[in-house]
Amino acid sequence: MLRHEGATNPFVDALIAFPAAALGARSPIRMSDARPLDEADLIAKAAAGDRAAFRVLYSRHREAVSRLVYRMLGGTRDLDDVVQEVFFQVYKSLKDFRGQSKFSTWLHRVTVNVVLMHRRSARSRPTYADEPQADITPDDDAVAPDADADRRARIRAFGRIVERLAEKKRVVFILHELEGVSPAEIAQIVGAPVLTVRTRLFYARREIEAMLGDEPVLAALRGTLTSSDASSDPPDGSEP
Amino acid sequence: MNARDDKRTMDELVREAREGWVPPKPGADAQDVAEQKLFAQIDAHEKLPRIGSGLGVAADRRFWGSVAAITAVAAAALLLSRSSSTPVAEIDGAQPTAPSPVESPRPAAPAELASVAHGGEVRVDGVGVVAHEKTLHDGQTVEARGDAVFTAAERVSWLLENGTDVGVVRSGAHGAAIVLALRVGAVEAEVVPVPGGEAFAVDVDGVRVAVHGTHLRVARAQRDGTHVVVDLSEGVISVGTPPKSGSTVGEFLINAPAHVEFSVADLAGTFHVDHDAASVRTPVDPVGLIARQSADETPAPPVASPTPLAAAAASPPPPPAPAAMGPRTPTAPAPKPGPAEVILAAVHHCADTTLGPPGSGALTISSTLTVDANPDGTTRLTSFDPPVHPDLQQCVAQVAYGLRWSEGGAHRIPIELHR
Numbered sequence: 001m002l003r004h005e006g007a008t009n010p011f012v013d014a015l016i017a018f019p020a021a022a023l024g025a026r027s028p029i030r031m032s033d034a035r036p037l038d039e040a041d042l043i044a045k046a047a048a049g050d051r052a053a054f055r056v057l058y059s060r061h062r063e064a065v066s067r068l069v070y071r072m073l074g075g076t077r078d079l080d081d082v083v084q085e086v087f088f089q090v091y092k093s094l095k096d097f098r099g100q101s102k103f104s105t106w107l108h109r110v111t112v113n114v115v116l117m118h119r120r121s122a123r124s125r126p127t128y129a130d131e132p133q134a135d136i137t138p139d140d141d142a143v144a145p146d147a148d149a150d151r152r153a154r155i156r157a158f159g160r161i162v163e164r165l166a167e168k169k170r171v172v173f174i175l176h177e178l179e180g181v182s183p184a185e186i187a188q189i190v191g192a193p194v195l196t197v198r199t200r201l202f203y204a205r206r207e208i209e210a211m212l213g214d215e216p217v218l219a220a221l222r223g224t225l226t227s228s229d230a231s232s233d234p235p236d237g238s239e240p
Numbered sequence: 241m242n243a244r245d246d247k248r249t250m251d252e253l254v255r256e257a258r259e260g261w262v263p264p265k266p267g268a269d270a271q272d273v274a275e276q277k278l279f280a281q282i283d284a285h286e287k288l289p290r291i292g293s294g295l296g297v298a299a300d301r302r303f304w305g306s307v308a309a310i311t312a313v314a315a316a317a318l319l320l321s322r323s324s325s326t327p328v329a330e331i332d333g334a335q336p337t338a339p340s341p342v343e344s345p346r347p348a349a350p351a352e353l354a355s356v357a358h359g360g361e362v363r364v365d366g367v368g369v370v371a372h373e374k375t376l377h378d379g380q381t382v383e384a385r386g387d388a389v390f391t392a393a394e395r396v397s398w399l400l401e402n403g404t405d406v407g408v409v410r411s412g413a414h415g416a417a418i419v420l421a422l423r424v425g426a427v428e429a430e431v432v433p434v435p436g437g438e439a440f441a442v443d444v445d446g447v448r449v450a451v452h453g454t455h456l457r458v459a460r461a462q463r464d465g466t467h468v469v470v471d472l473s474e475g476v477i478s479v480g481t482p483p484k485s486g487s488t489v490g491e492f493l494i495n496a497p498a499h500v501e502f503s504v505a506d507l508a509g510t511f512h513v514d515h516d517a518a519s520v521r522t523p524v525d526p527v528g529l530i531a532r533q534s535a536d537e538t539p540a541p542p543v544a545s546p547t548p549l550a551a552a553a554a555s556p557p558p559p560p561a562p563a564a565m566g567p568r569t570p571t572a573p574a575p576k577p578g579p580a581e582v583i584l585a586a587v588h589h590c591a592d593t594t595l596g597p598p599g600s601g602a603l604t605i606s607s608t609l610t611v612d613a614n615p616d617g618t619t620r621l622t623s624f625d626p627p628v629h630p631d632l633q634q635c636v637a638q639v640a641y642g643l644r645w646s647e648g649g650a651h652r653i654p655i656e657l658h659r
Contacts, residue, residue: 052621058278066263079263159257
């Protein structure tokens with residue numbers, strides 16, 4: 001179990017044996033919850049204070065946590081700080097993880113709570129005149145190919161719309177639609193009945209659809225899709 | 241437009257967002273920095289978990305209570321084995337020290353002047369002020385003509401050395417980090433680690449020394465000079481450009497002990513670190529200084545204990561602190577138990593607490609604990625061979641992670657317990 005610097009470390013070996021791409025191959029969207037390596041063992045070791053095990057957990061889930069935090073924050077501002085805080089809370093709370101839910105569900109819950117706490121504290125924090133405003137998404141169109149520019153513009157606009165949702169609806173929308181978490185798991189994460197989660201999802205989608213017209217690039221996309229439908233419809237109007 | 245169009249548009253947008261609404265890929269260096277900061281925060285938390293709430297405080301209190309008991313047992317064992325006549329008061333300084341847990345965390349208070357050396361004066365915005373009657377606010381200037389101690393309840397205590405001028409960039413109101421701009425002189429601080437990462441920072445002409453915990457001194461070599469000297473006796477600091485918000489993404493992340501020198505005119509080109517403990521200036525306990533300064537005053541005003549550290553410093557009588565200014569002579573090293581002795585005592589203590597006290601049944605433990613220490617002496621990994629009861633392993637490992645070894649590498653400690 002003990003390893004010197006430079007000697008073989010089973011946890012490091014595990015990382016090498018299961019690189020990030022392979023680990024995320026099952027779903028590129030969701031936080032992984034079924035790793036080929038004995039995650040339960042890692043969790044137990046990390047909960048017992050084993051730094052190496054915790055480091056592996058951190059390496060495995062850092063990207064997914066970072067992505068969820070980014071989407072929930074609506075940009076990169078404070079991203080690193082919040083991600084660090086998530087894993088700090090995970091480290092402190094891991095001993096309380098009883099395995100009654102999936103680790104990924106528990107990790108989602110910690111992440112969501114940390115982000116919400118951060119957003120609330122940020123709202124009450126005084127801002128400075130020279131402090132940059134929140135960046136919904138980085139504006140790197142200047143270096144993007146033209147074909148990609150429209151897509152990036154749509155994503156930015158979509159992010160702005162999601163940001164306008166009420167907090168509870170935004171959380172479930174991001175978790176379900178973007179992170180691929182099931183309503184039942186979201187219910188555990190946010191501590192609400194599944195029916196409530198489904199209701200929030202329904203209204204979140206409806207509100208976003210209603211806001212599409214507020215963003216010209218999204219309205220244009222809707223127009224494009226509609227016109228392509230019309231051109232592909234048979235002349236007699238029957239369903240293809 | 242109809243509902244079907246909206247749904248198709250939404251589905252398309254969601255598909256694009258799943259793939260494209262992701263944070264920029266951080267470089268390897270940025271990932272390393274992030275990881276270092278996380279583990280520095282964890283280290284600081286484990287070394288001095290003085291603040292918290294709810295179950296966390298209770299757990300921390302239990303943990304540090306255990307460490308204190310273990311340390312005391314180990315110290316006693318050492319005393320007996322060496323037949324030393326060293327006073328117990330000196331043994332109490334053995335590491336790891338067990339900080340007093342916070343009974344009930346108070347709301348974060350702004351920083352205030354707690355004490356000024358007898359005959360000295362502190363001026364805020366040019367006006368002389370009296371201890372306990374002046375809280376600091378953003379944008380003020382503070383001139384210390386005499387050693388002056390400031391505190392922000394339960395978070396930070398700092399000493400402005402005689403002749404120091406600082407600006408208050410952020411006064412720490414509402415629990416935010418305290419940031420001082422050091423114009424001349426030196427600041428020495430004792431900082432309680434906070435979950436957010438930084439509780440205290442010192443800016444020197446555009447370079448920020450941010451403290452993750454727990455004890456440092458920042459000094460400018462001369463008025464308007466660019467040369468800065470930092471002595472870090474405990475904890476972790478990051479040195480870099482002050483951020484608009486959030487934690488300092490330091491160009492340098494430094495673990496104690498460290499003596500750091502750099503020029504603000506060329507941080508990267510002049511940055512020098514010496515981790516030899518002998519090169520680090522002997523720290524001054526600002527709160528201990530309050531007690532000494534208060535004792536010097538006649539009649540002595542009641543000194544509130546602004547932090548848990550203050551209570552610890554006030555009773556029993558603090559060891560004599562070295563002079564705040566000028567060359568400092570190291571205090572005589574107190575004999576203290578080594579890490580292995582602390583661990584052996586921990587095994588007995590943990591066995592009692594996790595497996596039952598003596599008399600509750602026959603118990604035999606025969607194992608070897610191997611501790612893998614980092615080059616800086618901190619514990620990296622622990623393992624029992626053969627394994628022992630998980631609760632016992634966890635209890636002992638918690639103690640081991642708080643120890644500092646004289647050198648890195650593997651340290652094997654045979655464990656034999658029969659009762």
